Amino acid sequence: MGSGTIRQVARKRTRERAEGSPSFEVTEAKLYRPPIRQGIVRRNELVERLRDSDAASVVTITAPAGYGKTTLLAEWAERDRRPFAWVSVDESDGDPVVFLGHVVVALDRIERIDPQVFEAIGSPTGATPGRVLSRLGSALSTRTRPFVLVLDDLDRLAEPLVMDAVTTIAGSIPNGSLLALAARAVPSIGLPRLRADGRLIEVGVEDLALGPPQAYRLLRGAGVRATRAEAAELADATEGWPVGLYLAALSLQEQRRSTLPPIRFNGDDRFVVDYVRTEVLARLSRERQRFLTRTSILDRLNGSICDAVMERSGSARTLESIERQNLLLVPLDRQREWYRYHNLFRDVLRAELARREPEAIPELHRRAADSFESTGLLEEAFVHAHASGDGERAAELLQRMGLAYYRNGRSATLRRWLDLLGEDLVARNGGLALMAAWIAALNGDPVAADRWASAADHLPLTGPSFLGSASLRSAAAMVHATMSRGGAEAMYQAAQLAVREEPASSPFRASALAYSGLATLIRGDVEAADALFAEASEIGEKSGGMTAASLAFAERSLIATSRGDGPAADEYAQRARSMVHDAHLDEHITTGPVYAASARAALRSGDHQQARAELSAAQRLRPILTWGFPTISVQTRLELARVDVGLSDIAGARTLLAEVDEILTHRPDLGVLTTQAVELRTHIGSVRSGRSPGPSTLTTAELRLLTFLPTHLSFREIGARLFVSPNTVKTQAISIYRKLGVSARSDAVQAARDLRLLEP
Amino acid sequence: MRALSGCNERPTSEGTAAMAKHEDALRCMALGDERYVKDVLAMQLTNVDASGLDPKTHALVRLGALIALDASQSSFQWNASTALASGATVDEIVGVLIAVAQTVGLARVASAAPAVALALGYDIDAALEAHDEGERIISAERR
Numbered sequence: 072m073g074s075g076t077i078r079q080v081a082r083k084r085t086r087e088r089a090e091g092s093p094s095f096e097v098t099e100a101k102l103y104r105p106p107i108r109q110g111i112v113r114r115n116e117l118v119e120r121l122r123d124s125d126a127a128s129v130v131t132i133t134a135p136a137g138y139g140k141t142t143l144l145a146e147w148a149e150r151d152r153r154p155f156a157w158v159s160v161d162e163s164d165g166d167p168v169v170f171l172g173h174v175v176v177a178l179d180r181i182e183r184i185d186p187q188v189f190e191a192i193g194s195p196t197g198a199t200p201g202r203v204l205s206r207l208g209s210a211l212s213t214r215t216r217p218f219v220l221v222l223d224d225l226d227r228l229a230e231p232l233v234m235d236a237v238t239t240i241a242g243s244i245p246n247g248s249l250l251a252l253a254a255r256a257v258p259s260i261g262l263p264r265l266r267a268d269g270r271l272i273e274v275g276v277e278d279l280a281l282g283p284p285q286a287y288r289l290l291r292g293a294g295v296r297a298t299r300a301e302a303a304e305l306a307d308a309t310e311g312w313p314v315g316l317y318l319a320a321l322s323l324q325e326q327r328r329s330t331l332p333p334i335r336f337n338g339d340d341r342f343v344v345d346y347v348r349t350e351v352l353a354r355l356s357r358e359r360q361r362f363l364t365r366t367s368i369l370d371r372l373n374g375s376i377c378d379a380v381m382e383r384s385g386s387a388r389t390l391e392s393i394e395r396q397n398l399l400l401v402p403l404d405r406q407r408e409w410y411r412y413h414n415l416f417r418d419v420l421r422a423e424l425a426r427r428e429p430e431a432i433p434e435l436h437r438r439a440a441d442s443f444e445s446t447g448l449l450e451e452a453f454v455h456a457h458a459s460g461d462g463e464r465a466a467e468l469l470q471r472m473g474l475a476y477y478r479n480g481r482s483a484t485l486r487r488w489l490d491l492l493g494e495d496l497v498a499r500n501g502g503l504a505l506m507a508a509w510i511a512a513l514n515g516d517p518v519a520a521d522r523w524a525s526a527a528d529h530l531p532l533t534g535p536s537f538l539g540s541a542s543l544r545s546a547a548a549m550v551h552a553t554m555s556r557g558g559a560e561a562m563y564q565a566a567q568l569a570v571r572e573e574p575a576s577s578p579f580r581a582s583a584l585a586y587s588g589l590a591t592l593i594r595g596d597v598e599a600a601d602a603l604f605a606e607a608s609e610i611g612e613k614s615g616g617m618t619a620a621s622l623a624f625a626e627r628s629l630i631a632t633s634r635g636d637g638p639a640a641d642e643y644a645q646r647a648r649s650m651v652h653d654a655h656l657d658e659h660i661t662t663g664p665v666y667a668a669s670a671r672a673a674l675r676s677g678d679h680q681q682a683r684a685e686l687s688a689a690q691r692l693r694p695i696l697t698w699g700f701p702t703i704s705v706q707t708r709l710e711l712a713r714v715d716v717g718l719s720d721i722a723g724a725r726t727l728l729a730e731v732d733e734i735l736t737h738r739p740d741l742g743v744l745t746t747q748a749v750e751l752r753t754h755i756g757s758v759r760s761g762r763s764p765g766p767s768t769l770t771t772a773e774l775r776l777l778t779f780l781p782t783h784l785s786f787r788e789i790g791a792r793l794f795v796s797p798n799t800v801k802t803q804a805i806s807i808y809r810k811l812g813v814s815a816r817s818d819a820v821q822a823a824r825d826l827r828l829l830e831p
Numbered sequence: 832m833r834a835l836s837g838c839n840e841r842p843t844s845e846g847t848a849a850m851a852k853h854e855d856a857l858r859c860m861a862l863g864d865e866r867y868v869k870d871v872l873a874m875q876l877t878n879v880d881a882s883g884l885d886p887k888t889h890a891l892v893r894l895g896a897l898i899a900l901d902a903s904q905s906s907f908q909w910n911a912s913t914a915l916a917s918g919a920t921v922d923e924i925v926g927v928l929i930a931v932a933q934t935v936g937l938a939r940v941a942s943a944a945p946a947v948a949l950a951l952g953y954d955i956d957a958a959l960e961a962h963d964e965g966e967r968i969i970s971a972e973r974r
Contacts (some may be wrong), residue, residue, distance in 0.1 A: 722916035729915060756918055764912040772952060796957045802949050805862060806908050814855075814864050 096479075100371060100403035100411075102177050104157040104221075107145050112285045112292065112313070114143055117278055121147045121251075128244040128270040130251040131262065136415040137314030138279040140253040141401075144221055153248070154181040156220045161370070163450075165230040166484040168192060174220070174240070175207065181218050185210050190655050192480070204236055205830045208243040217247035224414070225254035230483075231792055234260060235782055241265065261783040280311030289316055314415060318351060347419045362389060363399070364427065367420035368435050368458070370451075373409050379442035380435055433459045440464070453488065462496045470502045473537030482510045497523075501530035501547075506537045509550050513660070517699035517737070524554060540579040545572035549579070552586040555701045558740030562702065563590035578616025581607050585619045585661075588626060589702050593742030601630050617654040621647045622661040628668035629710060637675055644668040660700050663692050663707030670714040682714055686767070687827035693730075693771045701738035705731050709747055712755075715767060721758050723767025728752050730771060764810055766826055773810075776803050777828060781820045863909055887923075890914035894927045898943040899935045904950070907943070911950035921951055 121130060132140045148155040156177035164170040172192050178184055188206045220240070228234060237252075238260040244250050252258060265271040281289065283299070286306035290297045297305070309315035352360055366377050366386075374387025390410055394400040399416045403409040412420060424432065436459035443452035449472045457465040469488050476485050489497055489507050497503045508523035527547065536546040545568070551557070552566040569583035588603035604623040611620025628643035647665045656662050670685035689711055696704035708727040715724035731748045739745065769777070772795075779789045786800040793800070808814055811822040823829040859867035868874050879889050890913045897906050914924055928947060932940045945955045 721918075725916055725918055729921075764916040768912060768916050770952065796954050798956060799949065799952075799954045802904060802908060805905055806912060808862060809864075809909055810912070812865065814859055814862050814867075 097173065097176050098163075100409055101159050101161065101173050102157060102180075103159070103403050103405075104148055104155060105141060105145050105401055105403075107142070107149060109292070111139075111142055111146070112281060112289045114139075114146060114279075114285075117143060117274065118147050118150055121272065121274075122151050124249060124272055125247065126269060127249060127272045129241050129262070129265055130249055130272045130274065131257060132251070132253045132274045132279075133255070133257050134274075134276045134279050135255055137312060138276060139313045140279070141223055143274070143279065144223060144251060144253060147251075148219070148221070151219065153217050153219050156181055156218060158220070158222050160222055160224045160227050162227055163484070164228055164233060165487060166481055167230075167233050167236060168480050168483065170228070170233050171204075171207065171236060174222075175210075178210075178214075178218070178220065182214055182216050185213075204239045208239060211240070211243040212245055214245055214248065217245075219249045219251055220244075221251045221253070223253045225252050225258050226256060231788075234258070235784070238783055264783075279313070281306060281313055281316060282311060283307075286311070286316055289313070293317070318347070347416065348423060352423065359389075359393075362386075363393075364420050364424040365431070365435055367412060367417055367424055368432065368455075369439060371403060371409055371411050375446075376439065376442050380438045382438070435459075437461065440468075444468070450484075457491060462492065466492055466496050466500045466503055467534070470500065470506075470534045470537065473502070473506050474535060474539050477506075477537050478539065482513065486510055486514075498526045499530070500534075501527050501532040502534045502537065502543050504530060505532075505543070505547055505550055508554070509538075512554060512697075512699035513695065515695040515697050515699070517697040520554065520699045521556065524550065524556060538579070540569070541573050541577070545569045545579065545583075548572070549583060549586065552583070552590065553700055553702075555738060555741065558738075559590060559593050559742035563587060563594065566590050576610060576614050578611065578614040578619060581611035581614060581616035581619035581623070584610065585623045585626070588623065589706075592626065592630075593702060593744050595743050597630060597633070601627060604630070617650055618656060618659055618661045621650040621654070621656060621665055624650070625664040625668040628672070629664065629706075632668075632671055632675075640668070641672045641675070644672040657688070658692065658695075660692070660695055660703055663689060663696055663703050664710070666692070667707050667710035667714070671710065671717075674714055674717045679718060682718060684827055686711060686714060690769070690774055690828055694775045698734040698737040701734050701741060702744070705734050705741055705744045705748065708734075709744065709751060712751060716755060716758075720765075720767050721755055722764050724751075724755055726768040726770065728755075765812075766810055766822075766828065769807065769810055769828075770803075773803050773807050774828070776800060777807060777819075777823055780804075780807075780816055780823070781829065861903075861905060863905055886917035887914065887919050890917050891919060891923065891927050894924065894947075895931045898928065898931055898939055898947075901939055901942055902946075904946050907946045907950045911947065924951065 124130065132143060134140055144157075148157070156174075158173050158177050160170070164173075175184055175188055175192060179189075185206070188210050222237065225237070228237070237258070241250050241260055262271060266273075283303035283306045286309075287297070287299050287302035290302050290305070305316060352363070355363070362377075362381060366372055366380055369376060369380070372390065374385075374390060377386035377390065378384050390400060391407060394402060394407070394410065399413055400410045401413055403411060411417070436455045440452045440455035440459060440461075443449070443455060449468055453465055453468040453472065456468055469485075469492065472488075473485065476482070485506065489503065489510075492503070497507055504523050504527035508520045508527060511517075511523060512520035532543040532547055534543060536543045538546040538549065540546045540549065548565045548569040552562050552569065555562045557565075566583050566587040566589075570580060570587055573580035573583055584603050584607035588600045588607060591603055592600035604626045608620050608623035608627065611617065611623060624643045624647035628640045628647065631637075631640035631643060644665075648669050651657060651659075651662050651665050666685045666689035670682045670689070673679075673681035673685060689707065692707075696707060698704065708731050712724040712727040712731075715721070715727065728748065728751060732752075735741065735745060735748065775793060776789065779792070782789075784792070786804065787797045790797045790800045804816075804819075808816075808819050811819050811826075813819050813822055820829065856867075856871070859871075877889070879886055882889055884892065890910060894907075894910050894914060897910055911924060915921075924947065928940055928944060948955045
């Protein structure tokens with residue numbers, strides 16, 4: 072499967088980012104525009120309609136399988152002057168990084184896309200869809216050449232967050248360009264609005280069904296001698312269903328029959344299965360039938376994988392001949408190396424395999440897994456290993472995939488695979504339990520993170536480290552240090568273990584040193600902590616460990632502040648801040664203290680506006696600064712509360728302190744931070760606050776909801792994505808409106824944007 | 832769908848503007864929008880200084896009144912935010928419910944408890960549906 076990497080594309084335009092070398096696998100097959108096959112009936116009128124689509128932004132082509140949606144798109148692409156960016160959607164697009172990555176690459180091949188967008192996608196902390204989308208949105212609106220972006224097979228996209236991305240794209244298409252969607256059912260992406268504005272073109276079954284003249288042409292094109300009357304009869308019998316007509320043509324060609332059983336599409340796929348089995352498969356040799364059914368377990372096939380599955384040779388030639396004879400196979404590249412089965416037939420063939428040889432299926436999957444693994448395609452190997460019922464093997468493969476996927480921000484994929492493996496299997500594998508804990512924590516789910524971390528405590532740690540550290544033991548130690556589950560002393564011990572295990576100049580050593588520093592700091596030894604932070608920042612900068620370096624500088628800044636050394640504090644804060652900016656760490660957990668240090672520096676110099684800006688940036692981090700990362704979360708909030716006090720915003724400080732208290736109920740032993748929280752609360756307890764609650768009193772849950780307000784989603788749909796009841800959403804929304812001083816959703820969005828609580 | 836306008840905009844023409852105005856007025860009353868209350872209803876939102884009470888006590892006393900009046904969710908919401916912002920703790924807010932129970936009666940307290948809970952971020956309805964302690968914790972965490 073030909074693949075380039077997104078990093079390679081980005082590398083041509085931006086300087087290399089030092090931390091690791093994330094590379095995003097571009098699956099070329101997904102971007103390949105299928106060629107127009109021989110004997111296809113041309114649909115001139117429809118194509119004309121699509122070509123003259125000046126007023127429209129979105130085209131939907133909606134019809135059941137076998138109506139020729141992809142073919143129509145391919146024909147239109149050939150005859151339209153505009154360049155086409157083509158993305159064939161599949162299950163891997165459930166990961167926003169995969170979906171958006173391929174969309175961006177496809178668009179980039181037409182007209183250069185801002186490198187910033189690539190950087191955002193390849194970000195090691197996992198692309199936050201919000202950020203990527205807003206950058207993609209602005210990239211789209213700055214296109215100079217009109218284009219058409221095709222998303223084929225949209226129904227294979229189940230993930231709501233990714234569907235939201237499609238809606239956003241639909242809303243950002245510039246004039247003269249189009250988003251074309253092909254699906255079996257009308258996608259729910261806010262189409263009514265587009266329809267009302269006259270910006271939607273809809274192509275459906277009525278448009279795609281073939282009439283008598285077209286049926287005649289199709290039959291002639293397939294080499295069948297039929298009269299126009301016979302063709303008309305057939306068109307009537309099939310109600311113009313192209314695949315039905317095509318199957319009929321195949322049948323007629325081989326059998327010279329003049330009448331056929333009626334083959335309408337009646338909406339029931341089982342009917343199609345029966346028909347294909349009796350009218351198509353039955354006419355093939357037994358050997359060919361076995362080839363088709365057995366290789367149908369593969370989503371994408373080439374000669375050598377088929378050889379492995381069938382335990383024979385020569386499959387490449389077999390595939391070529393199948394493709395020549397009929398339309399069951401769709402080529403996925405120009406070299407005719409990779410194919411896939413036409414959707415309709417793949418389902419039929421699989422059903423047939425399950426009917427004929429159910430006991431053979433696990434073995435077939437095992438062979439496929441072997442073959443994929445030997446060529447290094449671990450994701451496919453994993454899917455087949457799991458399908459073969461070999462959970463242990465699948466678990467081992469996932470552990471190996473972990474590092475590359477984590478680095479490329481594909482934690483959504485990892486989470487999906489972990490779910491697929493199932494809790495029992497993950498709970499038996501130390502490396503995977505640790506991975507699950509870490510991903511859960513990064514996604515703001517401290518309950519699950521704690522549960523998985525506890526599971527990992529009792530398990531042996533063998534296998535590769537998904538973090539890329541020297542060993543899994545070292546990774547475990549770092550996760551434990553970051554999650555501070557055992558209190559300040561345990562945090563220190565864990566961090567020191569990682570320090571000892573890591574090679575002298577690795578970025579992970581820098582991280583371990585930074586966390587040692589934090590542990591030392593909360594134990595009350597400021598001098599020693601400062602020394603550790605100094606070392607961490609130095610090694611971090613040299614080795615490309617930017618998260619560690621920026622965190623260390625921020626901590627040094629805060630220490631300098633506590634000593635009254637303003638100039639040093641300002642300098643460290645500045646360095647931390649520019650590192651965050653250059654390395655795109657804006658939404659990383661370690662950036663909390665950086666914003667806090669910058670805010671305090673701004674306050675010191677009297678720049679209240681800047682202080683508020685830094686506060687707002689930090690607010691966006693609050694949803695992931697949970698008790699999953701207690702030390703950083705508490706420290707950041709305490710520092711931000713101090714800034715609030717400096718800005719006379721007592722209510723804001725109180726909001727932050729309330730959250731600190733909540734974190735402390737889960738993790739009470741945080742050394743000096745615990746006492747500092749009490750002191751701060753006492754200090755402001757006596758201060759009168761005259762103003763009514765404003766934006767700084769937005770709770771973390773309200774901030775989470777805020778990010779959904781700009782979308783088209785209803786409160787109920789938002790509740791479904793946030794796993795809360797619609798009642799809660801409504802209450803929180805009202806609270807948000809009040810705190811922002813507005814009474815309408817769009818005003819709330821605008822106010823939040825003005826306050827930089829949302830991306831513009 | 833007509834765009835919603837603010838609570839204090841002046842009508843520019845008759846007819847539809849008059850209709851728009853009443854919708855906005857109702858919405859603003861439901862939300863307790865500050866500007867509307869001050870400008871149109873001509874009411875003083877808070878009389879903290881005049882009362883001589885500190886802000887926290889003021890908010891907690893008003894909460895007692897709201898409970899007695901069987902107020903709407905929106906009123907409890909705003910009151911809770913104000914109380915928290917003035918330094919009240921969650922326990923103190925719940926303490927008010929306890930304090931007034933004998934005076935306002937059990938029925939009022941039972942009716943007010945879910946509303947106060949929701950204002951503090953705890954969805955009792957969702958918790959009743961939860962299968963186990965873990966889920967109940969999650970519904971409380973989502974504050």
